[in-house]
Amino acid sequence: xGEMSMLDAIRREAGAIVKDAITVRHRLHRVPEEAFRExxxxxLIVEELRQxxxxxxxxxxxxxxxxxxxxxxxxxxxxxxxDMDALRIEEExxxxxxxxxxxxxxxxGHDGHMACALGAARVLSKLADSLAGTVQxxxxxxxxxxxxxxxxxxxxxxxxxxxxxxxxxxAWPYIPCGAVSTKPDMLTFSNxxxxxxxxxxxxxxxxxHEHINPIISAGVLAxxxxxxxxxxxxxxxxxxVSVGRIEGGKQANVVPDETLLQGTLRCRHESVRAGYxxxxxxxxxxxxxxxxxxxxxxxxxxxxxVYNHPDLYRVFExxxxxxxxxxxxxxxxxxxxxxxxxxxxxxxxxGLLVRLGMGREDRPLHTSKFDFxxxxxxxxxxxxxxxxxxxxxxxxxxxxxxxxxxx
Numbered sequence: 001x002g003e004m005s006m007l008d009a010i011r012r013e014a015g016a017i018v019k020d021a022i023t024v025r026h027r028l029h030r031v032p033e034e035a036f037r038e039x040x041x042x043x044l045i046v047e048e049l050r051q052x053x054x055x056x057x058x059x060x061x062x063x064x065x066x067x068x069x070x071x072x073x074x075x076x077x078x079x080x081x082x083d084m085d086a087l088r089i090e091e092e093x094x095x096x097x098x099x100x101x102x103x104x105x106x107x108x109g110h111d112g113h114m115a116c117a118l119g120a121a122r123v124l125s126k127l128a129d130s131l132a133g134t135v136q137x138x139x140x141x142x143x144x145x146x147x148x149x150x151x152x153x154x155x156x157x158x159x160x161x162x163x164x165x166x167x168x169x170x171a172w173p174y175i176p177c178g179a180v181s182t183k184p185d186m187l188t189f190s191n192x193x194x195x196x197x198x199x200x201x202x203x204x205x206x207x208x209h210e211h212i213n214p215i216i217s218a219g220v221l222a223x224x225x226x227x228x229x230x231x232x233x234x235x236x237x238x239x240x241v242s243v244g245r246i247e248g249g250k251q252a253n254v255v256p257d258e259t260l261l262q263g264t265l266r267c268r269h270e271s272v273r274a275g276y277x278x279x280x281x282x283x284x285x286x287x288x289x290x291x292x293x294x295x296x297x298x299x300x301x302x303x304x305x306v307y308n309h310p311d312l313y314r315v316f317e318x319x320x321x322x323x324x325x326x327x328x329x330x331x332x333x334x335x336x337x338x339x340x341x342x343x344x345x346x347x348x349x350x351g352l353l354v355r356l357g358m359g360r361e362d363r364p365l366h367t368s369k370f371d372f373x374x375x376x377x378x379x380x381x382x383x384x385x386x387x388x389x390x391x392x393x394x395x396x397x398x399x400x401x402x403x404x405x406x407x
Contacts, residue, residue, distance in 0.1 A: 006130055007322055007386055013123040014382045020122075021377045024048060025115035026097035029371075032086030032104040032111075035145035038063040041084050045114065045139050052122050054137075061151040065139040066158070069124045075133025075392040076164040080384050081342065082117035083110045083143035083168075092368040108365050109171030109358070112372030112380070114139060116169060116356075119381035124388065133392035136163060142341075146191075146301035149344035165312055165350040165391050165398060168342055169380055171372055177359030178379040180320050181330035184313035186305050187353055189240070189266040190273060191339030193301040196221060196261040196284060198248075199294045205253040214259040215248045217293045221261055222246060224283050228265075228276060239276045240266040240337055266337060270304060304343035305335075311398045312352035312391065319386050324379055330357070350398045352387070356380050 024044075031040040042063045049056040049067050056067045063084065091098055091105035099105045106112075121137045136158060142148030152158065158166075175181050198218045203211030222243040231238035241263060248259025265280065267273045277299075284295050320329040332355065345351050358373045390396060 006127070006389055007319075009127055009130065010123055010382055010385045010389065011323065013126050014119065014378055014385065017119055017122055018378045018381070021115045021119040021381060022374045024118055025111050025372060025374065025377065028111040028114055029095075029097050029106050030100045032099050032101050032106045034088065034104065035085040035142035035148065036062045038084045038141050041114070042139070045118065048118055049121065052125060054121055054125050060157045061141060061148065061155050063141045064148070064152060064157065067121050067137040067139075069121055069128060069131070069135045069137070071131030071133050071135075071392065072129045073132040075131075075394050077134045077136065077159070078388050078391045079136045079138055079158055079163040079166040080117055080120060080388055081138045081140055081166055081168040081345065082113040083148065084114060084139050084141050085110060085144050085148070087144060087366060089366065089368055093371070095371065105368065106372070107367060107370045108144065109370070109372040110143070112171055112377065113169065115377055116380035116384055119377065120384035120388065123381060123385040127389070131389055131392065132394060135388045135392060146193075146303050146341050149341040153344060153348055162349045165309070165352070166345045167312070167352050167354075167384060167387050167391070169354045169356045169384060170340065171358050171365065171376070172355035173358040173360050173364055173370070175330045175355065175357035175359070176328075177357050177373045178324070178376045179328045179330050179357035180324065180379065180383060181332045181355045181357070182308060182313065182316060182353060183332040183335075184308050184310040186269070186335050187308050188306040188336045188339050188343065189268055190270055190305045190343065191301070191303045192265045192273070192299055194263055194265060194280065195298045195300070197296045198259045198261060199296070200255070200257060200259075200292075202255050202257040205255060211255045212292050213255050214293055215246075215256070217287050217291050218246050218248060218259040218261045220291075221284060221287055224287070225263065225280060228279055228283075231272070231276075236268070236334070237337075238268050238272050241280075266339060268305070268335060303339045303341045304347050306340050306343045306351070306353050307346040308352050309346070309350040309398060312350055315390055315396070316352060316354060316387065319390060320383060323382050323386055328379070354383065356383075
């Protein structure tokens with residue numbers, strides 16, 4: 001089967017299952033679960049895979065699943081990844097398939113990501129006679145916690161050697177429904193959570209000479225750490241520091257012993273991360289010296305930046321134009337300041353992350369009204385299947401190239 005006829009076959013098979021993909025997404029949407037507790041989600045995915053006759057291995061890095069579609073022709077191994085976990089956000093609205101888990105919702109679109117990956121697995125399984133090599137479909141737990149991809153890699157769940165490449169997509173409300181967008185090289189910032197516990201000396205609010213108020217120092221740190229945002233030379237920040245939580249004290253007239261400060265530090269390139277972490281430590285030390293407090297700093301949840309391999313980006317351009325039409329491929333100019341633990345994969349093997357349009361800017365990701373657009377499932381299934389089918393071909397070569405940290 002030639003390249004164009006394979007794309008035509010993918011288009012045909014995807015069209016035949018799109019209604020099922022919508023049904024599956026709605027079922028997944030009803031049972032949102034937090035990181036590494038995706039038990040109902042995993043059971044539903046395994047059920048769907050087995051009904052389609054697709055080999056599946058569960059219990060990967062906790063609740064993860066690796067499905068395998070083996071082509072009848074000689075070729076390479078490629079992975080397709082979908083994240084599984086939901087967020088602690090109460091869903092708003094009156095959907096017929098609304099969340100059945102109070103306080104939890106698929107407000108980042110992972111239900112749609114899983115439905116697209118399941119659909120791609122079904123399409124590729126139907127076309128196994130024409131498929132080269134092997135496609136591993138990874139359903140990954142714990143993306144929102146920042147640990148899932150790292151755990152998959154440390155467990156060796158994708159085999160040794162690693163796949164030739166790894167592919168994924170992510171819902172994106174800022175482009176038309178069903179459109180796709182990405183860019184080569186650095187796609188996202190890195191992200192790191194920090195927790196600073198400021199320790200003073202508590203006491204009665206009426207006797208300021210007897211206490212050292214850690215709340216005051218936490219407020220100063222929130223301001224000074226936020227001032228690290230910037231470092232740009234061309235209007236684009238190299239670093240973004242955001243303080244999202246300060247917690248200390250229980251009563252208006254009682255000064256506490258400790259105050260908690262939490263936030264994130266995001267960097268355009270991994271090469272500048274150490275310098276900004278050093279500045280963070282210096283700012284904390286200065287405040288401790290100034291006001292007689294002490295502080296403990298803890299870092300966790302680090303995600304490297306996502307790096308889109310240029311060779312995979314080029315095949316994306318060609319495939320998206322042929323499958324979806326050139327107007328549906330949007331140009332992405334700027335590196336996103338958001339983060340994704342898919343960066344762990346792209347640090348270990350060639351990878352590509354594609355934005356899939358939802359067409360509804362009024363419903364941003366991580367908000368109570370976000371709902372993955374059913375009309376985007378067809379394009380998502382087709383693109384994942386087509387990219388995987390082309391990258392597994394033995395004559396598709398990915399160069400070993402040095403990353404340009406100046407991008």
